[in-house]
Amino acid sequence: MPSISDPVTQFYNCRVLRGHALVEDSLYMQGGKIVDPARVFWDERRRPDVRIDCKGGIVSPGFIDVQINGAYGYDFSNDTAEIEDAVRNVSRGLLLQGCTAYCPTTVSSRPDVYRTVLPHLGPRAGSVENGAAVLGAHVEGPFISPHKKGAHELATLRTAARGLADFDACYGLENLRRHAAYVTVAPEVEGVLDAIPELIAATGVGVALGHTNATTDVVTRAHAGGAGMVTHLFNAMHAFHQRDPGLVGLLGSAGPRPFYGIICDGVHVHPHSVRIAYYAHPEGACLVTDAMSAQSLPNGRYKIGEMDVDVHGGHAYIQGTDTFAGSTATLAECVRNFIKFTGASQVEALENATLHPAQMLGIADRKGTLEHGADADVLILDAGLHVQRVFIGGVEATPDNVHVSEKKLPVS
């Protein structure tokens, strides 16, 4: 809670994203939280100590990326020995990009990788020192379909014939409980569908569906069992078919519908498909980058998990194939692309990168919102939604106080 002695900062000359609208208002923060300016005025009887002129820009909550495999040369699944460096530098780099909170994402890996890596991917607060807040890992695979493995290594994939015990053997349930935000599974993989409710009950993690060939019937049951999200919609799932629309079809359900991540780099999903998905289920959209280690770096040879990846033309492919291996986009680019693709309003685009991912993770009381009491993770954007200034926990992050070291990559 903010203390009365903390300085009060006011953003003014801006349009603030609040209550599903951009409103001409000012925003106050104190002690790392968004505060009610009326309370400051009436209770503390004071005016802002610091005033920030937003020059007519938009004030938005910081972006939240719930799916990112790495950046700046680091890969969360591959850099097991340097995982602390990976988290530190990716967190700092993302912060400067305007992404103030994220879920570091691991591709399907062998159990020892989870034991090594997950303890470093658990929740940690954001700050100028730490970089973007870590919301817990997104553990993608290995309980996924070999037919829709994407850039995941076939040899690592597993089934769950023994139910929860297999999840425990793979990740360590305690490891999940403490460090993971959510896991992506394919419900048709043996044992997975029945284990979903138990997994949630035992660990409290969220469950997303992805890398799956499952039928409509199976994904509907998985959703009813608690799987509340779809991982990178359209990618690594069977195509929409009118008689069995599969996982994509969940967006057309008359009942409760899942949140869905969607990659808006312009190549993973065709703009038409983005538009169809969005207008089918606008409240569920979560923009994700699915970025990999080459994000913010030049073309060249990189890693995702154990797989070699070639990045050319700004796109990442499994070496020697045309299979995508994640993107190199930033979330801010995805937000701008999204408007281009769908004609949605700025409010809608911004909420897809702020409010919706926060709701998906159940943290919308403090992240992804500028309501009073929320964390003061704030962006100032220009009219074209380019990030101008970034604040985390009420402190401005700039290249002067946030230092990012790219991973030294071997020359290939």
Added chain:
Amino acid sequence: MRLVIRDNAATVADYVAEYIKERILQFEPSAERPFVIGLPTGSSPIGVYKRLVAYHRDGILSFKHVVTFNMDEYVGLPRDHPESYHSFMWEHLFKHVDIPPESVNILDGNAADLQAECERYEAKIASYGGIELFLGGIGPDGHIAFNEPGSSLQSRTRVKTLAYETIIANARFFGGDVSKVPKLALTVGVGTVMDAREVVVIITGASKAIALAKCIEEGVNHMWTVSAIQTHPRSLIACDDDATLELHVKTVRYFKSIEQVQDEMIGRENLGLYGQVAGPLRYTVIPSGN
């Protein structure tokens, strides 16, 4: 009393905002000698506040040395309730301007001892040497602040029970639920308002037409509490055409003719803020005399 008639509510707001701005600027307020103003809530002043905020935004007007006293507040309504007058003033004026929080005075409807709160308020006003200008609006029954019909014209700040009609009228702000409308309010008295060195009242819309006629064309009467303005040495009513519907044609013509004479025969440049001739006449256009 002056009656200034404008075409509609927007031009009335233009006039009143400009007037208040000029009053504050000409007063040249300072830390030792602040401009003390009484302020209303309700629909009438919203346009005025909007324009005052614009003056502030454009660097024309500062509230650094302005002290405000609001007219009234509900009893028992949480301060942060959207319908509280604290919230109203915050939203429409205070959040937008540079007024120091300690210069803002609003009755505390949640005070443990309401009577003591009212006495404290009067004493606070007195400590500033009284109010320089009290801005007000009126209700359809001619009430000013919560001084409803029958209130003593000598009344001071006190606890008032709201008239049933007021409660019903206000229900629209509380989800149409009469039971949610506060039944008590703290309000300055008619005497408190009339003690100000100047009183400015905004009256717009056909629904206020009878009240306007009762307040200025008939006698001073506690059933139409704004009529007390008739005995005030420096008072101004700003109304729109719609609000004059119940006035005699003669009344309207009289007040319009005064402005006409001022405009056409004396010239605005020769007039002070109160309509007084400011000095030796300096004509830009020589009046023809017809």
